[in-house]
Amino acid sequence: MSDPSSDVTVASKVSFAELCGLLERIQKMQGNEKKRRVLRDFVEKWRQFHDEVHKDSPNTTDSFYPAMRLLLPHLEKERMAYGIKEHMFAKLLIEVLCLGKESPDAHRLLHFKAPKTARADAGDFASVAYYVLKNRCPDKGSLSIEEVNADLDAIAIGNANKAKDAVRKHMLHLLTNLSATEQKWLIRMIVKELKVGLSQASVLAVFHPDAEELYNVNNNLEKVCRLLRDPKTRAHEIGITVFSPFTPMLGERASPDKVEKLMDNKTYFIETKYDGERVLLHKDGDEYKYYSRSGNEYTHIFGSNAFEGTLTPYIANCFMPGVDKCILDGEMLGYHAATDSFGTKGEQFDIKSRDCVERTGYQPCVQVFDVLLLNDRVLTNTPLRDRLPLLEDVFTPVKGRIIRSVYTSANTNQECADALNEAIDNKEEGIMVKLADSVYRPNTRKGGWFKIKPEYIGGLMDELDLLIVGGFFGVGHRGGMMSHFLCAVAVPPAEGEEPTVFHSFCKVGSGYSKKQLREFNEQLAPHWSVYDKRSPPPHLHLASGFKEKPDAWIPPSKSCIVQVKAAEIIESERFKTGCTLRFPRVEMIREDKPWDQCMTTTDIQDFREKSGGKLTGSRFELGDEVEPAKKKRRKVVTRAVRPTLMAQFQGADTSKVTKMSEVLEGKEFCVINGPSSFPKQELEKKIVEFGGTVVQNPDASTLCVIVEKVAVRVTNLIKKNKYDVVRADWLIRVLESTKWIPWSPGDMIHTTAATEKAFEQDYDQHGDSYTRVTSEEELREVFQRMKNFENIDHSEIAELEDEYFPDDSPFGLFRTCRIYLDSNLVFGDPSTHIPNCPLDLIRLELRFFGAEVCEELNPNVSHVLVSESDLSRIDQLKEVRRVRAKKFHIVTEKWMRACMEEGCICTERIYEP
Known part of the structure; x- marks a missing residue:
């Protein structure tokens, strides 16, 4: 040098x-x-x-x-x-x-x-x-x-x-x-x-x-080199400083049944995890600054002093005398004063915009859960149990503006499970659990903090974070823009790297209004490229044969994550994952989440294994994810006994039967049992008399199995799915008419795949023939099979609407909803019906738009709709919901009106009374 x-x-x-x-x-x-x-x-x-x-x-x-x-x-x-x-x-x-x-x-x-x-x-x-x-x-x-x-x-x-x-x-x-x-x-x-x-x-x-x-604390390479140019200087002697942004401490994912082990059986604190945006509030005298988790500054929105911004003027006077400097860690929430509730990201508002209050009614409210610096004292090396009491000496809470997080002390897995279930009941995002002795370590997930959300536990959630990788052009009023989107999950990358390969997972085309769809299209428009199946993008892997080939594709880094809600994960060959979502709809655009943090193929596989594919907001019970131990079977020693058949089950002696007809010529039958008027042996003799043959054990050459009553042997034959099992009544009709009569669906107890396929060509789902004139008796049988037509699965209709009318059918808006109307004093008791209930007319509107209106508050109900004029049973409904395995939403008629106005299912939380 x-x-x-x-x-x-x-x-x-x-x-x-x-x-x-x-x-x-x-x-x-x-x-x-x-x-x-x-x-x-x-x-x-x-x-x-x-x-x-x-x-x-x-x-x-x-x-x-x-x-x-x-x-x-x-x-x-x-x-x-x-x-x-x-x-x-x-x-x-x-x-x-x-x-x-x-x-x-x-x-x-x-x-x-x-x-x-x-x-x-x-x-x-x-x-x-x-x-x-x-x-x-x-x-x-x-x-x-x-x-x-x-x-x-x-x-x-x-x-x-x-x-x-x-x-x-x-x-x-x-x-x-x-x-x-x-x-x-x-x-x-x-x-x-x-x-x-x-x-x-x-x-x-x-x-x-x-x-x-130190770099993890401040994300500033120049500062690291300057402060640590002397190798004898230690980072903890430097600490964090006011107005110097740093990445906050983060939480690892966890499950309630692992908490005791993760905490080493020590005391931990539980707090509600709200659906907001992480914020670090810095105060130095009369000056304030706000930083996001990634170090972006939003002081120009929230205000640098008591005279400007959407938040600082309302909290500047709440700090205690003597608090000159401080750094507070918390969550920036959206508070709705009219409903006295906190919003969620799914409600499509941006609390960081200046006109958020005017447009949506949501005002910024910071929920503080930690203090990292108080005056000139750096608290990062102080245990959490000692930091939390200091918050009471920093500021006085102001409702809807600045509040303190509520902590509860716990020691067991069960306490954690109970807290998670309470958060689920209250429709919260989840809970945080923090080791009481933990110190604050910026930009790390290994410091004793854990986040527990329903989406991390199989079977407890119905929302997934997916990446948009392709688009499909719409028709009709959605023409000229992407109306449906191909969503994918990432193949897990190496540690510390971004994902490079994505597997197609589902196609979603609902959950957003026309306005939202138009704005979303404008956001992505510059980044679309035409999909060429001869030269597909290397990052996007579709199912063999391109069964869901998009019209256009978008680079992952230019795309965004959408939070998709669905009923369940089902098998599907149309997508590379081998499965897809049933009734997916977009809940929100996750602008707070970078593209590389979408769900992975491993996440999807875990959900399928743990929940059987069902996506429901249910309760967590300790031991739910633990497979029961296999019981050892006790070996039983029995003496060999030569089996014999009772007389009524033995085959008939047909050696002396004379052939009288050729109606059943070349056809082989296995008769299991018959009616009392035509028992097994008589049927067998008649079969031989009409030119057929009889066997006691069916094989590949057997035409069918004849049965009057379904017994154990019949059940075992059905399980093999190799033979058509036909009612004895059909054979008796053939014998009495002395002519061959083809099977109809009403004659069958069990059909093989080949026979089922043949029936689909000639009969509808109720067994009514497309080509043959139906007799009065047959028609009565068809009507009998249709007696439960009113209880038809609305999900089947929804699937047809989504497949054939994806853009033009507004009448299926509530098709996937099972709605109970709170018009009874005693749930499900018609005798206590409220006279002139304002929900009676709404019942007709809901059915007109596809909803299944339930007469009882049964376990399949997805929504309970209450009238704003009578909220006397809200507590009772919430108590029912609390103990239900599958949760339901409680909403007012305003939710239904908002859905009809927007043309999509709106987020329910804001309409819960």
Whole structure:
């Protein structure tokens, strides 16, 4: 390294060539420890040089940051503004180097992945570029690390401002002053893939043992390098500071039956998990700032002082005297003053918008559950049980503006299960459980906090987070835009990586209004590409034969996650997952969730195994997921007894029967039993008399099995599904008419697949023939089979509507809903019917739009509709719901009106009284 100078930075004296030489050596070495040792020597030399340069300036901001941002370019947020990938870089190089577009070098750059044109390093753009540049660049570069960073910053700014001349100028400066080897490493820094075999954790650990921990706190690489430039300084001595954003502590997924083990049988706290957005509130005097989980600032919305914003003016006076500085961790919720309730993300409001209150009635309310800094005291290393009481000394709660989370202490799995069930009953998102002795560890899920939600436990949820990967054009009033969407789940990627492969899972086309669909189409419109089955996108895997081929596809990174609600997961060959959702509908667009956090194929498989495919908001019972132990069967020793048949079950002696007819010629029968007027032996003799043959055990040549009563042997034959089992009455009719009569569905006790298929050609679902004139007696039998027609499964109609009228049938709006109207004082007792109940007319409207209106509050009810004029039975209904395995929604008639106005099923929670 060069001689020190007191008025310069280290980066201005260390050449970029020296850093690239370091990377060359590290890349060629084998073994992680050897690589780390070489890097450690470089860092130590940098620190020694730094001490010499700044020996009289201990508070200098100069640090290892200029080199670190090049060693870990993917952590440098400013560099995210490049927007330069390999193909764009190739075009830029061709332009700057003045290469002919058809020249071999230009072709090599543009097609760097092609083995024939890109030499031995196909796929590695930096190496391919090296071969193109090595004869066009100086042998050794002349730029320092500081100068390279300055050019890169200028390129980033120029690219953001679309200033092509500025970008070209600084690229030309780099190209003419760096060697080909240095250019190779520069390219890798720009595309954020160094490929030297050292992970982010290794590089940070070499610099300082606490570097990764501090980076997780503040997400600021420059700050990490500056604060930890002395290896003797420890991270916990620095702590977090006001107005410096950091990633908050996160929770792992868990199940109630594992809590005792996860907590090591120690005391833990339970709190309700509300469906809001994570927020960190910073206060310093009269100034406030708000940061999201990812470090985005929303102070301009919520307000930086008591005179502006949608929240700060309402909470500025609630802080206790003496609280000058604080950092509070919490959840930003939407509070509806008129209904005195908190909203959910499914209600399609954005609490971060300025006009949220005017448009939706929801005002921001921060629910505080932790305090991390109080005045000048950092509390992150203080146990949770000691931090929580301090919240009472920070602020006074204000209803609908700022509230404290309510914690309960617990020790057992059962207490956790009870809390989860209460959250399910109250339609909450779930619960959080936190170890009482846990300290606050930013940006980690391994600190003793766990989130438990119904969706993490098989059988307790009916909503899934899926990624939109394709679209289908609509018709009619949905023409000209995507009306249905192909949703997929991800193949689980390697640890720490984004998913790259997605399996098609379902097609969804309901749950949104026309306005929402139009806005959603506008959001995705720039990113659609026509689906070409000859060249399908590599990330999207469809079922064999492309049974659900979309009209267009969208890159995962440009798409979004939708929360889909459904009845169950069913088998299906139409989708790559081998299963799909029954009656899916979009609940909400998960704008709070990045595309790479959609559900995976493993998640879907787990749900199917644990819940049998059913998706219901039921209760959790400890032991539900534990398979019962197999009972050992006691071996019973019995003596061999020669079996004999009772006389009525023995075959008839047909040796002396004389053949009288050929009606049954060539047909073989197995008679199990017959009516008292025509017992088994007589039927067998008649069969032989009419030219047929009789066997006692059916085989492949047997036409059918004749039965009057279904006994054990008949049941066993039916289970084999190899034989048609026909009523004895049919055979008697043939014998009495002395002519062959084909079977009809009414003659069958059991049909094989082949016979069933033949019936489908000639008979409807009730056994009425399409081609043969039906007799009065047969018609009566058909009507008898249709006696339960009014109880037909509405889900079958819904499936037909979705298949044949996906865009044009408003009359099936409530088709999948089973609704009980609260018009009785005693549930299900018509004698206590409320006279002139306002819900009587609504009953007709619901049926007109496809709903199944239930006369009793049976276990299949999905909604209970109550009148706003009589809410006297709400508590009673909630008590019934509390103990139900399958939950139902309690809504007022406003919910029905809103659904009809929007043309889709609206989120029920806001309409619950």
